[in-house]
Amino acid sequence: MPTAPESPVNGAFAVPSAGRADREDACPGALRLHAADDGPLARIRIPGGLLTGRQMRVLADAADDLGDGRLDLTSRGNLQLRGLRAPGAATDLATRLAAAGLLPSYAHERARNVVASPLGGLDGHGYADVTHWVRELDALLCASPAAAGLSGRFLFALDDGRGDVAALGADVTLTARADHATAELRLAGTPVAHVPAPDAPRWALRAAEAFLTLAAGHPARAWRLADVDPTGARVAGLLPVADVPLRGEPAGPSAEHRAGPRLGGFPQPGGGTWVLSAGTRLGRVTAQAWRVLAEVADAAGGQVRVTPWRGVVVPGVPAAEAPGVLARLAGAGFLTGEDSPWRGVTACAGRPGCAKSLADVRTDAEAAVRAEAPGPGHALLPVHFSGCERNCGRPDGAxxxxxxxxxxxxxxxxxxxxxSTAAPDLPAAVSAARRTTPPPPRTTT
Known part of the structure; x- marks a missing residue:
C-alpha cells in the first residue's frame, strides 16, 4: 500500500492557478486538484465503480472533514469532492485514500478511467461478470510505466455483452461475447478484433500503449485515441491482431440498456437475494446519505457499484429486506423508482462553483424538475443542464x-x-421538450 510521497508526483498535491495557461492535461485527479471557484476539487478514479463499505465511509468522512460535505458522481463512475479549503486538505486526502486502497499508484491515478457494466453477473443478462476484468486491467495499468502517460480523459469500457457501457464512447472497449471464449476489442468505437477472453485486459493495455506510441509523434497534444486515429486502424496496425480477426457480426449497443440500470429492485438469479439500483439528484449526495448506503452495502455483503449514469447498484440484499432497504435509501435522498422526474436529469457544476458558467444551473434545474408532473407510465427524455457552450458532463445519447x-x-x-427560452418559462419549455420524440440516431454506411 502506498504512503504519501515526500515530493509531488505528477503534480501531486498541486492546485493549478485558475488563470494558468497550461497546455498539459488539466483533468483533475485525487492528487492534482482543480481550482474551482468554490474551492479545490478532487476527482477520485474508481475503476468499474467498485467500492467497499469501508472505502465509502472514508470518502464520506473526507467530504465532511475536508470538503463541502457532499460527493459528486460523474458520468464515468468516478467520484468528486468539492470545496477542499481546509489547510493541508490535499495531503490529508491523499493519505486517507492511500490507506483505504483507493490510490494504488500515485503515478497512474488519473489514468485509471475504467467503466464496466454495473449489472454484470447480477441479473442473468450479459455473457460475463466483468468485475474480474476491472481488477486485472487496473493492476496492469498500474504496473505499466508507459500507461502513466495516459491523459485523465482516456477511457476504457468493459461491457458484459448487453451493450450498456459499449455505447459510452470509450477509447478502448472490451465486450464479452456469447461464446464465452472471446471478447470484442474496439478502438475509438470501431471493432477491430476478437481476442481471447482470459487475456482481454492485457489486449486493452496493449492498445492503450500503442496509442501512446502514436501520440508521441503527433504534432499536437492528443488526449483521446480519436485525436490521432479516428477509426482505430493505425493503433490496430501496431497490435498482433492477425491471429484474432473479427468473426461474425460485431456486437452492437443495446437501446434497452443505454440509460443504465433501471431504478428499483429485482431478484438475482438463484433466488434469496435482490439487486437494488438507486439514482441521485443531479449526481450529488450528502456525506450522511453516503454513509447510509455504506451501511446497506455492509449488510448485503460489502460491495457497491457506482454507475456511469450517476447511480449506484447494491447486490446481495436479502429478498425479505429489499422493500425496507429501498425505503431507507429513498428516505436518505436516493431515487428508487423509474417514475421519478429526476430520472435522467444531469447538470454541470454551474455557478458559484465554475467561473465560466453563465448561470446557477443546478438551482434552475431543480426548479424545472419540481414543476414536472409526468403522467403514469409516461417516459421522459433525459435532460442535461449546462452553464455554457462547453456542455461539461453531458452524457451521450438522445x-x-x-x-x-x-x-x-x-x-x-x-x-x-x-x-432560446426566457428563464421564467424554462420549466414549461423543459417539460415540453422532455416529452418530444427524439429523432432517430444517425447511421453511416
Missing amino acids: RVDVVATADGHYRVTTGGTGA
Missing part, C-alpha cells in the same frame, strides 16, 4: 440540452434544434 446563454436565457434543444 436527450434534451439546456444551455445557458450570454443574454441571461437558456437554449432548449432536442436533437440539435430549439430556441
Whole structure:
C-alpha cells in the first residue's frame, strides 16, 4: 500500500492557478486538484465503480472533514469532492485514500478511467461478470510505466455483452461475447478484433500503449485515441491482431440498456437475494446519505457499484429486506423508482462553483424538475443542464440540452434544434421538450 510521497508526483498535491495557461492535461485527479471557484476539487478514479463499505465511509468522512460535505458522481463512475479549503486538505486526502486502497499508484491515478457494466453477473443478462476484468486491467495499468502517460480523459469500457457501457464512447472497449471464449476489442468505437477472453485486459493495455506510441509523434497534444486515429486502424496496425480477426457480426449497443440500470429492485438469479439500483439528484449526495448506503452495502455483503449514469447498484440484499432497504435509501435522498422526474436529469457544476458558467444551473434545474408532473407510465427524455457552450458532463445519447446563454436565457434543444427560452418559462419549455420524440440516431454506411 502506498504512503504519501515526500515530493509531488505528477503534480501531486498541486492546485493549478485558475488563470494558468497550461497546455498539459488539466483533468483533475485525487492528487492534482482543480481550482474551482468554490474551492479545490478532487476527482477520485474508481475503476468499474467498485467500492467497499469501508472505502465509502472514508470518502464520506473526507467530504465532511475536508470538503463541502457532499460527493459528486460523474458520468464515468468516478467520484468528486468539492470545496477542499481546509489547510493541508490535499495531503490529508491523499493519505486517507492511500490507506483505504483507493490510490494504488500515485503515478497512474488519473489514468485509471475504467467503466464496466454495473449489472454484470447480477441479473442473468450479459455473457460475463466483468468485475474480474476491472481488477486485472487496473493492476496492469498500474504496473505499466508507459500507461502513466495516459491523459485523465482516456477511457476504457468493459461491457458484459448487453451493450450498456459499449455505447459510452470509450477509447478502448472490451465486450464479452456469447461464446464465452472471446471478447470484442474496439478502438475509438470501431471493432477491430476478437481476442481471447482470459487475456482481454492485457489486449486493452496493449492498445492503450500503442496509442501512446502514436501520440508521441503527433504534432499536437492528443488526449483521446480519436485525436490521432479516428477509426482505430493505425493503433490496430501496431497490435498482433492477425491471429484474432473479427468473426461474425460485431456486437452492437443495446437501446434497452443505454440509460443504465433501471431504478428499483429485482431478484438475482438463484433466488434469496435482490439487486437494488438507486439514482441521485443531479449526481450529488450528502456525506450522511453516503454513509447510509455504506451501511446497506455492509449488510448485503460489502460491495457497491457506482454507475456511469450517476447511480449506484447494491447486490446481495436479502429478498425479505429489499422493500425496507429501498425505503431507507429513498428516505436518505436516493431515487428508487423509474417514475421519478429526476430520472435522467444531469447538470454541470454551474455557478458559484465554475467561473465560466453563465448561470446557477443546478438551482434552475431543480426548479424545472419540481414543476414536472409526468403522467403514469409516461417516459421522459433525459435532460442535461449546462452553464455554457462547453456542455461539461453531458452524457451521450438522445436527450434534451439546456444551455445557458450570454443574454441571461437558456437554449432548449432536442436533437440539435430549439430556441432560446426566457428563464421564467424554462420549466414549461423543459417539460415540453422532455416529452418530444427524439429523432432517430444517425447511421453511416
